[in-house]
Amino acid sequence: MTLPLDDLRSAVGAEHVLVDADLTRSYESDWTGRFSGRAGCVVRPSSTAEVSEVLRICDAAGVPVVVQGGNTGLVGGGIPAGGEVLLSLTRLDSLGEVDVAAAQVSAGAGVTLSSLQAAARAAGLDFGVDLAARDSATVGGLVATNAGGIRVLRYGSMRAQLLGAEAVLADGSVVSRMAGLAKDGTGYDLVSLLCGSEGTLGVVTAVRLRLVPRVTARCVALLALSSTQAAVDLLPGLRDRLPSLAGAELVFADGIALVRKHSGLPAPFDEEHPAYLLLECADRVDPTDALVEAVSSAEGLLDARVASDAAGQRALWAYREQHTEAINAEGVPVKLDVSVPLRSLPSLVAALPETVRAVAPDARLVVFGHVHEGNLHVNVLDAGPLDEEVTDAVLRLVASLSGSISSEHGVGRAKVEWLGLSRSATEIAAMRAIKDALDPRGTLNPGVLLP
Ligand SMILES: Cc1cc2nc3c(=O)[nH]c(=O)nc-3n(C[C@H](O)[C@H](O)[C@H](O)COP(=O)(O)OP(=O)(O)OC[C@H]3O[C@@H](n4cnc5c(N)ncnc54)[C@H](O)[C@@H]3O)c2cc1C
Incomplete structure (x- = not known):
C-alpha cells in the first residue's frame, strides 16, 4: 500500500506526519501490552478541517485509517493491524467556556477527562463520567466507546452526557450538531449513533456535553460482606434510602491482595472476607450519617470502614482503582x-473460577466490577497461549446467562469473533448496513467491532 505522505504533510504540516519508528512507537501498542501493530504513519491534525482533509485524502487513495485518542482503550480498537494511517486526535484539545446557565460545555475530541x-469544577459544576484512566482518556475516545466508569449508577454512561457532536465521515464530509439543544425531534439521532461506534462510522472532532x-460533601465506605449475593441484596435498600449514592464497586480478597502487593497499602481489615463493596455517597450536606444508618443493619455485613475526610476516601478508593x-x-x-442481569451476577462470580480452570489450569483470575450494572471486569493472568480459549469459555458463560460480552470497553479487535454471542445475525446485518452507508470503502477502523 502506497501512503499519500506528501498530501498528508500538506494537510497537517510535515512535523505532524510521523514515520520514524522511534516517534510512532508509543502509538502502536496499547496500555496492557496485549495489542500492538505497526502504523504506516501517525498523522496529528489540529482542527476539524485538517481531520476532514486527512480523511478525504486517505479515502480517495484507498488507505485505511485507525483512529486514536488517549490510547487507554482495553480492546485494541485504536491500535493498527499493520500499515494503516494512524490518526491521533490529541491535538484537538480546545475546551470552550462553560455555559453555567445551560450546564453545558463544548470540548475538542482530544481534551482529557x-x-x-x-474546567467543570472551576465553574461550580462537575462532569458525570469518571474513570481511573482520567488523565489520558479523551472525550473523543470516551464517546466512541460509550465509556461507563464509577458514576454510571448516578449519572449514566457517556451517551447520557452527550448533547451534540461534530464528526468527520470517512469521505471527509463534516456533520456538526453542537447547539446543545435539550430536545431535538428531527429524525435519526446521529450523535447517539456515533456514541459507541468505536471509530467505525466517523471521527468525532468535538462534543457538546x-x-x-x-x-x-462525600463519604466513602468499604463494606466486608459474606457473599456477592449479599452485595446484590443490599442495592435496593441503598437506592431507596440513599439518593446521594454515587458509586457501588465490587472487589474481592485476591484483587485487594494484588493491589497491596504493588502499592504497599495496609490490609483494610484484620482478616479476609468473601466480598467487598465500596460505596460512595456525594451530597450538599455530609452524607456520612445517612450512609452509616443505611448499611449498619445490612444482612451479611461482616465489617466496615467509613471515611468522611478526603485522605481517608482516597485510601479506600485506592483498593478499587489500583x-x-x-x-x-x-x-x-x-x-x-462483561455484564449480566443483576440477579445473575452471583452465579457468574461463582462459575468463573471453574470455567477458567477447565481451559487454563494454571491461570490466575482477578475480578472486580461496577455492581449496580451487573458489570464484572474479568482478568486472567498466566493464561499463556490459551488466551483465545479463556476468552471463548468466559464469553460463552456470560452469554449463557443472557449477558453482554462487552459492558463498557467496547468490542474493538479483541472480541469481534464473539460479537454473535451478544447480537443477533439480524442486528449485525443492520449494523453492517449502517457502516456500509457511512463508510462504503471501509476506510475507518477496519477489523474493529464488525467482522
Ligand atoms: C486504568 C484504566 C481504567 C479504565 N476504566 C474504565 C472504566 O471504568 N470504564 C470504561 O468504560 N472504560 C475504562 N477504561 C477504558 C478506557 O479508558 C476507555 O475505553 C476510554 O473511553 C478510552 O478513551 P481513549 O481516548 O483512550 O480512547 P482510545 O483508546 O484512543 O480509543 C478507544 C476507541 O475509540 C476510538 N476513538 C478514539 N478517539 C476517537 C474519536 N475522536 N473519534 C472516533 N473514534 C475514536 C478508537 O478508534 C478506539 O476504537 C479504563 C482504562 C484504563 C487504562
Whole structure:
C-alpha cells in the first residue's frame, strides 16, 4: 500500500506526519501490552478541517485509517493491524467556556477527562463520567466507546452526557450538531449513533456535553460482606434510602491482595472476607450519617470502614482503582469486561473460577466490577497461549446467562469473533448496513467491532 505522505504533510504540516519508528512507537501498542501493530504513519491534525482533509485524502487513495485518542482503550480498537494511517486526535484539545446557565460545555475530541472535570469544577459544576484512566482518556475516545466508569449508577454512561457532536465521515464530509439543544425531534439521532461506534462510522472532532451539579460533601465506605449475593441484596435498600449514592464497586480478597502487593497499602481489615463493596455517597450536606444508618443493619455485613475526610476516601478508593494497574504489573492479562442481569451476577462470580480452570489450569483470575450494572471486569493472568480459549469459555458463560460480552470497553479487535454471542445475525446485518452507508470503502477502523 502506497501512503499519500506528501498530501498528508500538506494537510497537517510535515512535523505532524510521523514515520520514524522511534516517534510512532508509543502509538502502536496499547496500555496492557496485549495489542500492538505497526502504523504506516501517525498523522496529528489540529482542527476539524485538517481531520476532514486527512480523511478525504486517505479515502480517495484507498488507505485505511485507525483512529486514536488517549490510547487507554482495553480492546485494541485504536491500535493498527499493520500499515494503516494512524490518526491521533490529541491535538484537538480546545475546551470552550462553560455555559453555567445551560450546564453545558463544548470540548475538542482530544481534551482529557481530567481537564474536562477541572474546567467543570472551576465553574461550580462537575462532569458525570469518571474513570481511573482520567488523565489520558479523551472525550473523543470516551464517546466512541460509550465509556461507563464509577458514576454510571448516578449519572449514566457517556451517551447520557452527550448533547451534540461534530464528526468527520470517512469521505471527509463534516456533520456538526453542537447547539446543545435539550430536545431535538428531527429524525435519526446521529450523535447517539456515533456514541459507541468505536471509530467505525466517523471521527468525532468535538462534543457538546451536559454538566451536573457539583456536590462536594462525600463519604466513602468499604463494606466486608459474606457473599456477592449479599452485595446484590443490599442495592435496593441503598437506592431507596440513599439518593446521594454515587458509586457501588465490587472487589474481592485476591484483587485487594494484588493491589497491596504493588502499592504497599495496609490490609483494610484484620482478616479476609468473601466480598467487598465500596460505596460512595456525594451530597450538599455530609452524607456520612445517612450512609452509616443505611448499611449498619445490612444482612451479611461482616465489617466496615467509613471515611468522611478526603485522605481517608482516597485510601479506600485506592483498593478499587489500583486494580487495573496492579493486574498489569503482574503480566499481560486477558481482559474481559462483561455484564449480566443483576440477579445473575452471583452465579457468574461463582462459575468463573471453574470455567477458567477447565481451559487454563494454571491461570490466575482477578475480578472486580461496577455492581449496580451487573458489570464484572474479568482478568486472567498466566493464561499463556490459551488466551483465545479463556476468552471463548468466559464469553460463552456470560452469554449463557443472557449477558453482554462487552459492558463498557467496547468490542474493538479483541472480541469481534464473539460479537454473535451478544447480537443477533439480524442486528449485525443492520449494523453492517449502517457502516456500509457511512463508510462504503471501509476506510475507518477496519477489523474493529464488525467482522
Ligand atoms: C486504568 C484504566 C481504567 C479504565 N476504566 C474504565 C472504566 O471504568 N470504564 C470504561 O468504560 N472504560 C475504562 N477504561 C477504558 C478506557 O479508558 C476507555 O475505553 C476510554 O473511553 C478510552 O478513551 P481513549 O481516548 O483512550 O480512547 P482510545 O483508546 O484512543 O480509543 C478507544 C476507541 O475509540 C476510538 N476513538 C478514539 N478517539 C476517537 C474519536 N475522536 N473519534 C472516533 N473514534 C475514536 C478508537 O478508534 C478506539 O476504537 C479504563 C482504562 C484504563 C487504562
